[in-house]
Amino acid sequence: MPHNFWMINCNEQNYNITRDLGFTKQALKAEYRRKVQRVEPGDRIIYYVTGARVFTATATVTRSYEEVNSGPWIKEGKTAWPYHIRIKPNVVLDAEQYIDAGLLAYRLEYVRKWPPEDWYMAFQGNLHLLSKNDFFLLETEMRKLRDGRDLALRQVDAELAAEEERSNSQRERRRRAPSRNAGRPPRSRSSEQGEDRAQSTVETPVAPAEEGQASPESLPTNGRQRRNARSRSGSRRPAADPKQSYDNG
Structure with a gap:
């Protein structure tokens, strides 16, 4: 399937060189490197000869x-x-069949921004990117001249x-293609927050306590635990000596 539709502009001498090569090769100018990099196999080409201002042939890119x-150009x-x-x-017209571009220019989307009498100004330069509609409009007219109207219309259709x-x-294949995350349920924000909280509560290794110091595990971690610890420590006071109490009495 063609990705792009191009119009190549050249003078009659360079067009004849391409024709004599059997439309097997085509040269493009150095100043259009970025456009040239977009030309790929399957793209379609139509030839416009400057000077005579005629459309002469169409071709398909193979490399x-x-x-x-x-x-030779x-x-x-x-x-x-x-x-x-x-x-x-694809379609190569004889010299007497060349199409006067002025007869079709007013029907092209490509020249709409130009005044009708200055349509040819839109074709300045060696390489132009056309719409699919413009390309097939021109190629259909060329097929009519070469093959007759009925056959040309059937071929184009x-x-x-x-x-x-x-x-x-191609669209169906893209639609059915498994995505990278296919089958994986979407992650909610709450689950992400839960994971963050879980990570924040992961126990971290602590250094062993020195002799005479309480280890971190034995320290109370909140107010309730501290109160419980104090109450337990109060209940563990040593009992009074009965003899001492008797003497004092």
């Missing part, structure tokens, strides 16, 4: 970019074409249906 020091301005991707052709089915199956 991501690689940096190549040389190639010529510079357009000061920028070279160091990034090469592998492609395969079949392709859109297949893509929709792939999208639905």
